[in-house]
Amino acid sequence: MPDADKGAVADQPVVHTVLSAAEQGYGTVLSLKFPYYEQPVPVPGSAAMATALTRLDKVLPAVMGKVDVLVVGNEPFIECRQEDRNTPQLNAFYEAIARRVIAFRDQHGGASNKTKLYMGALNRLNDPAWRTAATDRWMSFTRDTAALDGVDIHPHVAGLEEAQAFLDYVLPRLRDGQTFLALEFSLVHHWKAHLSDPVSGAFAAKYAIPATTQVWEVIADAIRRPFTQQKWNDFLALSPWFANRRHFLRDAVRRFRATGRLAVATYGVSQDAAMVADFGPKSTPWLLNSMFCPYTVQRGPAGLPGRNTAWTTSFRDLQ
Incomplete structure (x- = not known):
């Protein structure tokens, strides 16, 4: 999202590549990444929040109705300071962003718009320490917001059984008809x-x-x-x-598909x-x-x- 300050969004390399693929008929997914590694997650109503919303208002006209899936946040629970990870402030920020995205889509066709909306990825759900009040609220907001189609997960794990923990956490917390994305997954912790x-x-x-x-x-x-x-x-x-x-690649995707709730998996x-x-x-x-x-x-x-x-x-x- 900070790249939105660098000029016309549609001309920037990442967005240009995605939009070019969409024009050629490929399915496309774009995640809105808000990096707050070294500064507090913005509080709604603050100057920092205004900056985030201004950037968002530059991006949405360039991509809404053109990409198939727009994800609010990339890895929100990693792309922040550790002290912000399990706080209502983190949820409040991303909920405000999601409402802004939904309002824009409502002005441009609503649910008939090509672009489906998902909340960004949950990480490390195989570790109980990462299943928190904040992740519970993340899922509650996703479930209770009619305009959202579901949530993304990123199972970077040491074994396939650890990926199952992501499904066990997310699926019961989605409403009927919602689906999940698996935009990143791997055995990187096994390799390490x-x-x-x-x-x-x-x-x-x-x-x-x-x-x-x-x-x-x-x-x-x-x-x-x-x-x-x-x-x-x-x-x-x-x-x-x-x-x-x-x-692993075959087995993981088969397991995702077997749920009947997988929307997109990418590798x-x-x-x-x-x-x-x-x-x-x-x-x-x-x-x-x-x-x-x-x-x-x-x-x-x-x-x-x-x-x-x-x-x-x-x-x-x-x-």
């Missing part, structure tokens, strides 16, 4: 738990590296000097902690620069989630980016 493991003996032997080399060191080496596609395939396929989770397409910066044993290895791997795998002979081939079959089958 294995970064300091020794690399598999088979991989070490095949590529003549010390058996004591740790997983994170192999990844760091791939970032410095991208591997061939075969070497990256071997690294993942010969690592039991990865290979025995190679069906990370590509590695980016932030994922590989200063990579070390304590890094969060988002790069292992990605379908495409331009930062760890050499380009193919036709110039196409390298891939994480473990996900390819599941991704295609899920289509």
